[in-house]
Amino acid sequence: MNTMTCKKEDTTHCFVFEGKMALPNQYFVGRLGSKFIIALRDRKKVMGLKCPKCEKTFVPPREYCHICQTKIDENWVELGSEGEVVNYTIVRYPGRHLPKKVPYILGQIKLEGADTPLTHIVEGVDFKDVHVGMRVKAVFAEKTTHTLLDLDHFEPA
Numbered sequence: 001m002n003t004m005t006c007k008k009e010d011t012t013h014c015f016v017f018e019g020k021m022a023l024p025n026q027y028f029v030g031r032l033g034s035k036f037i038i039a040l041r042d043r044k045k046v047m048g049l050k051c052p053k054c055e056k057t058f059v060p061p062r063e064y065c066h067i068c069q070t071k072i073d074e075n076w077v078e079l080g081s082e083g084e085v086v087n088y089t090i091v092r093y094p095g096r097h098l099p100k101k102v103p104y105i106l107g108q109i110k111l112e113g114a115d116t117p118l119t120h121i122v123e124g125v126d127f128k129d130v131h132v133g134m135r136v137k138a139v140f141a142e143k144t145t146h147t148l149l150d151l152d153h154f155e156p157a
């Protein structure tokens, strides 16, 4: 018998207790993340970081180019507010950490000037009509939450 096995229904030698915890927490979004959110909040601009060596532009921002490992944290570029849906899903299962009530479309949007997609909510289109290649534009929130949701969603362009 494997002594490391601990089945929930067998409480002879050990048992598993299932519980729930709610812990207050804080998350520092970082120097780059802060600059990214502040540009969304104050200027309604989506910023990316461009690698000068391989010329790839990343969004959300990252400190190092993930292709050639060059440090790119100071090479900010402004991206277009329009782009193309390169992938999507319909979120149907509710969760208290989700940004909105289900169902909704979660898309990966490749903005003009970016080489990586930004994952975000897509609204203003029926689930049956959303498709890869669809042109969308950013809609910015009127009230800030100091999060990625300062870009509220994307909608058909």
Ligand SMILES: [Zn+2]
Pocket: 051, 052, 053, 054, 055, 056, 065, 066, 067, 068, 069, 070
């Ligand atoms: Zn690079």
